[in-house]
Amino acid sequence: MTRFLSTIASAGGHPGPYELALDPTRSTLDTARLVAQRAEAARIDALFVPDLLVFGAQGTIGAQEPLMFVAALSQVTSKAGLIATVSTTFHHPFNLARLFGTLDHLSNGRAAWNLVTSSIGEQNFGPGGLPSPEQRYARAAETIEVVNALWDSWKPGSLRLGPGGKAVLDTSLIKPVNFEGEFFSVEGPINIPPLPQGRPVLIQAGQSAAGIALGARYAEVVFTALATLADAHRFTSEIRAQAGALGRTQGPLIFSSFHATFGASESEAQRLVRERREAIDYEAGRALVADMLGGGVDLTEAKLDEPLPEVLIPDISGINRRRGRAEIFSRLIREGRTLRELIQAAQDTGHWSVAGTPEQLADAVEERFRAGVLDVLSLGGLADDRTHDFVVNGLLHELRKRGIVKDDYRGATLRSNLGLEEPT
Amino acid sequence: MSLHLALEVDGDGADVAALTAHVTAAEAAGFALVTIADSPLPPADGSVRIEAGVRAAYLSRRTTRIGLAPTLHASVTEPFHLATQLASLDHASLGRAAWVVGAESSAAAAATVGEPVLTGSDLRREIADVIDVARQLWDSWEDDAVIRDRATSRFLDPDRVHHVNFTGARFTVSGPLITPRPPQGQVVVIGADTLGVTSRLDIALVDTADTAAGLGELTERTALARADGAALVFADLPSADASLLRHLDGVVDGVRIRVADIPLVTDLLKTRPPAGPTLRDTLGLPRPANQFAVAG
Numbered sequence: 105m106t107r108f109l110s111t112i113a114s115a116g117g118h119p120g121p122y123e124l125a126l127d128p129t130r131s132t133l134d135t136a137r138l139v140a141q142r143a144e145a146a147r148i149d150a151l152f153v154p155d156l157l158v159f160g161a162q163g164t165i166g167a168q169e170p171l172m173f174v175a176a177l178s179q180v181t182s183k184a185g186l187i188a189t190v191s192t193t194f195h196h197p198f199n200l201a202r203l204f205g206t207l208d209h210l211s212n213g214r215a216a217w218n219l220v221t222s223s224i225g226e227q228n229f230g231p232g233g234l235p236s237p238e239q240r241y242a243r244a245a246e247t248i249e250v251v252n253a254l255w256d257s258w259k260p261g262s263l264r265l266g267p268g269g270k271a272v273l274d275t276s277l278i279k280p281v282n283f284e285g286e287f288f289s290v291e292g293p294i295n296i297p298p299l300p301q302g303r304p305v306l307i308q309a310g311q312s313a314a315g316i317a318l319g320a321r322y323a324e325v326v327f328t329a330l331a332t333l334a335d336a337h338r339f340t341s342e343i344r345a346q347a348g349a350l351g352r353t354q355g356p357l358i359f360s361s362f363h364a365t366f367g368a369s370e371s372e373a374q375r376l377v378r379e380r381r382e383a384i385d386y387e388a389g390r391a392l393v394a395d396m397l398g399g400g401v402d403l404t405e406a407k408l409d410e411p412l413p414e415v416l417i418p419d420i421s422g423i424n425r426r427r428g429r430a431e432i433f434s435r436l437i438r439e440g441r442t443l444r445e446l447i448q449a450a451q452d453t454g455h456w457s458v459a460g461t462p463e464q465l466a467d468a469v470e471e472r473f474r475a476g477v478l479d480v481l482s483l484g485g486l487a488d489d490r491t492h493d494f495v496v497n498g499l500l501h502e503l504r505k506r507g508i509v510k511d512d513y514r515g516a517t518l519r520s521n522l523g524l525e526e527p528t
Numbered sequence: 529m530s531l532h533l534a535l536e537v538d539g540d541g542a543d544v545a546a547l548t549a550h551v552t553a554a555e556a557a558g559f560a561l562v563t564i565a566d567s568p569l570p571p572a573d574g575s576v577r578i579e580a581g582v583r584a585a586y587l588s589r590r591t592t593r594i595g596l597a598p599t600l601h602a603s604v605t606e607p608f609h610l611a612t613q614l615a616s617l618d619h620a621s622l623g624r625a626a627w628v629v630g631a632e633s634s635a636a637a638a639a640t641v642g643e644p645v646l647t648g649s650d651l652r653r654e655i656a657d658v659i660d661v662a663r664q665l666w667d668s669w670e671d672d673a674v675i676r677d678r679a680t681s682r683f684l685d686p687d688r689v690h691h692v693n694f695t696g697a698r699f700t701v702s703g704p705l706i707t708p709r710p711p712q713g714q715v716v717v718i719g720a721d722t723l724g725v726t727s728r729l730d731i732a733l734v735d736t737a738d739t740a741a742g743l744g745e746l747t748e749r750t751a752l753a754r755a756d757g758a759a760l761v762f763a764d765l766p767s768a769d770a771s772l773l774r775h776l777d778g779v780v781d782g783v784r785i786r787v788a789d790i791p792l793v794t795d796l797l798k799t800r801p802p803a804g805p806t807l808r809d810t811l812g813l814p815r816p817a818n819q820f821a822v823a824g
Contacts, residue, residue: 133619133620156706157608157706158706159668159689159703159704159705159706167706167707168612168615168616168619168620168707169609169612169613169615169616169706169707171581171582171585171613172581172582172585172612172613172616172617172620173585173616173620175582175585175586176585176586176588176589176616176620178586179586179588179589179590180589194606194608194609195606195609196604196606196640196641196642198568198640198641199568199604199605199640199641202568202578202579203579203581203582205578205579206578206579206582206583207582209542209544209578210544210578210582210583210586227701227702228608228701228702228703229606229608229699229701230699230700230701230702231699231700263576271541271576273574273575273576275574288642289639289642290639290640290642291636291639291640295567295568295569295570295571295576295577296542296576296577296578296579297541297542297576
C-alpha cells in the first residue's frame with residue numbers, strides 16, 4: 105500500500121486560540137465547531153483535544169472535559185476521527201473502557217484515545233499525591249491490559265441480528281476478564297457491545313525512557329515533540345527497535361507536533377518569528393526554563409547570552425513531572441546553547457518549529473516524511489482565518505501536489521484512514 | 529395541566545439512531561427533559577447499553593430545547609471528572625444539562641472500580657460529598673471571571689476564579705474547575721428522595737405504585753421532600769395512565785414516564801408553555817447565585 109502522511113488538527117486547548125478566545129462573539133465550542141468543519145472539508149484525518157486536569161495549565165482560557173467535548177463534536181462531523189486525551193493516572197480502566205467504547209459506537213468507529221500519564225492534577229484527585237513516573241507508567245500499562253481485555257470480552261457473534269432485525273444476545277459468548285494486577289482487580293465483562301473499530305485507536309504521548317517503552321509495546325501512534333531531524337531519527341529508530349524486539353510487525357506511527365509560522369514570503373515569516381522573539385519576557389523566561397529542567401534549578405542570576413554550565417543539568421531520576429521535557433532541555437545545555445536560546449525554545453516547549461512560505465514548510469515536512477521519521481502531522485491554527493488559508497490552501501495543497509497527503513478519506517473508520525491494522 | 533414531563537429514554541442499547549429518534553420526538557412533543565439511565569452493570573434483562581454522559585453529549589446539538597439528564601453514579605466516578613463532564617455538557621447544550629444522581633452500590637458495581645461497598649450513612653455521606661464538591665466546582669469560576677479584555681490581552685480575571693479546597697470523607701479536591709461556570713450556573717441536580725440527600729437536590733424523584741395506598745404515600749413523601757428543601761418534586765412512574773396523571777396534577781410538579789406511555793400524555797402536553805432556552809428557564813428554577821462571589 106502506498107504510504108501517505110496523515111494529518112491531525114488541534115480542536116482546542118492549544119495556546120494558539122488564546123487570541124480567539126478573547127473574541128466575545130465566539131464560545132469555545134463555536135470555535136471548535138468551526139475547526140471541525142474546516143478540518144473535515146480539508147480532509148484532515150482527525151481532530152485532537154488535550155486533557156487539562158488543572159486550571160491554568162497551558163493557558164487560562166478554560167477547557168472542556170475531553171470525552172464530552174469530542175462526543176459533542178461528533179455531531180458536526182461524519183468522517184474525521186475524534187481523539188480525546190485522557191490520563192490513566194486519574195481514571196479507572198472500567199470507566200475508561202465504557203467511555204471510549206461509547207464514543208466509538210456513537211461516532212461509528214472514529215474514536216481514538218490519546219493516552220497520557222499526567223505530570224499534574226493530583227490536587228484534584230486527592231488525597232493521594234502524584235505517583236512516581238515508574239508507578240504512573242506501570243499503572244498505564246496495566247490500564248491498557250484491562251481495557252483491551254474488556255473490549256475483547258464480547259467474542260465474535262455475541263450480538264447478532266435476529267428475526268425482524270432485532271438484536272439477539274448470546275451471553276455464552278460474553279466472558280469475564282478476571283484481571284488481577286498490581287493496581288486493579290477487574291472481573292468484567294464490560295456491559296457494552298463490541299466496538300465498531302474493535303478497539304479505539306491507541307495514541308500515546310510521553311518521550312521519557314518509560315514513555316518510549318510503553319509506546320513500543322502498546323501504542324499504534326506515538327505523539328512526539330521532536331525539534332530537529334536528528335531528534336526525529338533518534339526517537340524513531342529507538343522506538344521501532346524496541347517495538348520490533350517485542351515482535352510487532354507494525355511499529356507505532358510517528359505523530360509529530362509542528363509549530364508552523366507561515367508567511368507569503370520568507371521574509372514575512374522571519375519577521376513574524378522576530379516579532380515573537382522580541383515580545384518574549386526573558387525575565388519570566390528564566391522561570392519557564394527552570395520549570396522545563398524539573399523546577400529544581402535557579403536561573404535568576406544566569407547570564408542570558410552565555411551557555412549554561414552543565415552542573416545545572418538535573419538528575420533525571422529525581423524528577424517526578426515531565427521527564428521527557430527535562431531530557432530535551434538537558435541536551436540543549438550539553439550542546440552549549442545560551443540561556444536566551446533555551447528561553448526561546450521553551451516558548452515552543454521543545455516542539456518542531458518551522459517558519460517560511462507554505463512551499464518551504466512542505467519541504468521540511470517532505471524531508472521528514474521521506475526519511476521515514478514522520479507518519480502523522482499535527483496541524484494547528486484552523487480557527488484563525490489567515491492560518492487556515494495557509495494550512496489548507498498552502499501547505500496541504502502543496503503536500504497533495506507532491507503525492508504525500510492523500511486526497512480523500514480512505515474509509516469509514518479512523519483506523520482505516522490512518523492505515524492501521526485491525527486489532528486481533 | 530401544569531405538570532412538567534420527563535421521559536426516561538434508556539433502552540435502545542448501542543443504537544444511537546433510535547435514541548436520537550426518541551429524544552427528538554420527546555422534544556417535539558414538549559417534554560421538559562429526558563433522563564438517560566446507566567449502570568456499570570449489564571441490565572438485568574440481558575440487554576445492552578452504552579455510557580450515559582457521552583450519549584447526552586452526542587445529543588447536545590441534535591436537540592435545541594429539551595433538557596438532557598444522564599445518570600452518573602457518584603459511587604463509581606471520580607468527582608472531579610463528574611463535575612467537569614456535566615459542566616461541559618451544559619456548555620455543549622447551551623444550558624440544558626441535568627444530572628440524575630446515581631448511587632449504584634452493589635458489591636458487583638463497587639468491584640468494577642475496586643472500591644469498597646458503601647452502605648447506609650457511609651453511602652449517604654459519599655453521595656452528599658460528591659454533590660457538594662460538584663456544586664462548589666461549578667461555582668469556582670464566577671460568572672464575570674471571563675473578561676475577554678483585548679486591550680490587556682487578558683482572557684480572565686484570576687481574582688474571580690477560586691480554589692474549593694474540598695475535604696470529603698473519602699476524597700479531596702482543590703479545584704478550581706478547568707471549565708468556566710456552566711451557562712445555567714448550576715447544572716440541575718435530580719435524585720431519588722430515598723438517597724437521603726434531598727436538601728441538595730433541585731428535583732426530588734419520588735417513585736410510587738398506582739394504588740390508593742401508593743398515592744397516599746406519594747403525597748406524604750412529596751411533602752417531606754419539599755420540607756427538606758427540594759425545589760421541585762417529580763413522581764417517577766414506571767407505568768402511567770391518564771387518570772393517574774390528572775390526579776397528580778397539583779400534587780407534584782412533574783412526572784417522569786417511560787417511552788411506552790407517551791401516547792397517554794400527548795393530549796395533556798398540548799397546554800404546555802414553550803420551553804427554554806435553558807432547562808432552568810423551562811422548569812421555572814432561578815439561576816443560582818455563585819457561592820464564591822463577593823458582593824461588589
